[in-house]
Amino acid sequence: MDPHALKTLNAERRARRAAILVTDLGDGRDRIVREGDQVAGELGQAVAKAFRSGSSGSVEAEGRTFFLNAHLPQPRLVVIGAVHISQALAPMAKIAGYPLEIVDPRTAFATPDRFPDVELHAEWPEDVLKRQPLDSYTALAAVTHDPKIDDFALKAALDANCFYVGALGSRKTHAKRVERLLALGASADQIARIHAPIGLDIGAASPAEIAVAVLAQTIHAFRSRGLEAKGAAA
């Protein structure tokens, strides 16, 4: 392995950015491909697939055998709001492999009693996100219904290019939210990325069912990363 490739790979992994180490198993030469780098031909298709799935493996391309070792950051879910939906979502997300954190400055809501074994921040999103910034391997679901708490986090999620941004509330509530986010400087394209009403449309009624819908939508967003842009271009 090329020492420079190892350094680059580790730097990307520390920064929670996806990278693939491509090794030619014939001559041992290797290189790092970052997400968004253009790779031509059959190898390019295999690289794109590995970025989506996170699965490593060998591929035959251009008459050679390459090993693609995909290093994807661990996706995580940040939930704004220590509410009933979050109580159901916390254990589900953990089982599905999406570590979850809850942020809610209302100390009556964000209590360890209501959220055992959950990383809980009884603080304003402004403070928590400054410490632990959002990134493109983070999903954000805003479920407080309170603009004072949700809006900042939603704008931050759009700016950080979170792979999923969802906001609880009816279409009417969302229309008002859109106006506020525009006033905060969000672009129309950014706002179009918000899933609102939140969750896949499975007719969810109870808080637990809404949690299933949110988690399913998060997984869908994660596994189809990069596909929306291609669909729009086609």
Next chain:
Amino acid sequence: MDNSIYLDEARDPLIIAEGWMKDGKDVAIATVVETWGSAPRPVGSHLVIDAEGNFHGSVSGGCVEGAVVSEAIDVIDSGKARMLEFGVADETAWQVGLSCGGCIKVYVERLG
């Protein structure tokens, strides 16, 4: 389930390999490149080895690490990468013991 969102700097094999390199050590990196059947560690897993035979990480959950380490020391000496195969079909490999019944292919290369 290891779902930590940050790297475990103290245990991550590739971070350790980079540290060894900075310390001027000779290092080999072993990577699981293929698995069949019930293999204990997924494709992409690493074992990193220095010239004294110190190692971190795993390619099989303990079954074939000993054999990989001794091959790795040869790879550090020669600089030539090797592809190792372990599995029930191979008599020697069975002796070193993938008792889970799986087969794995491990690529061993020198760092630098």
